[in-house]
Amino acid sequence: MEYITLEMLKHHLYIDHDLDDFLLTMMASTAEDVIINYITKSPYLDEEQTIVRTPVIAAIAIYVGILYRNRDSDNFGRLSERQLPQSITSLLAGLRSPTIV
Incomplete structure (x- = not known):
């Protein structure tokens, strides 16, 4: 893990065991x-690549929460297999330039 720590994830998910x-x-x-x-x-704020942007950390935490809660599920509701949940895309909108396919 490069952008978030295990402790941050466990705090976000209210997990107090190992x-x-x-x-x-x-x-x-x-x-x-x-x-x-x-x-x-x-994903970094600085050129030295030491400070990770907050939306990136939050998006990773939310996505891990979704994966953790739905680990036995083969779908996430109405999402296609290459689509991220809106909560994540909203956080990352400022870090993504539109592309034409």
Whole structure:
């Protein structure tokens, strides 16, 4: 995990045990990949790449929460397989430039 810590995730998800640490780490790595591939701007605020933008951290935390709560589900409601939830796309709107396909 490069952009969020395990402690941040556990705080966000109200988890106070270590039983799911491996699962959370795996989900966070996956969420980071998805989020970074979605945005077109740098996830960092500075050139030294030490300060991660708050919307990126929040989007990763929300996405991990969705994955954690729905780990046995094969769908997320009405979303297509390549579509992110609106809460995440709203957070990341300022970090994504429109593209024409």
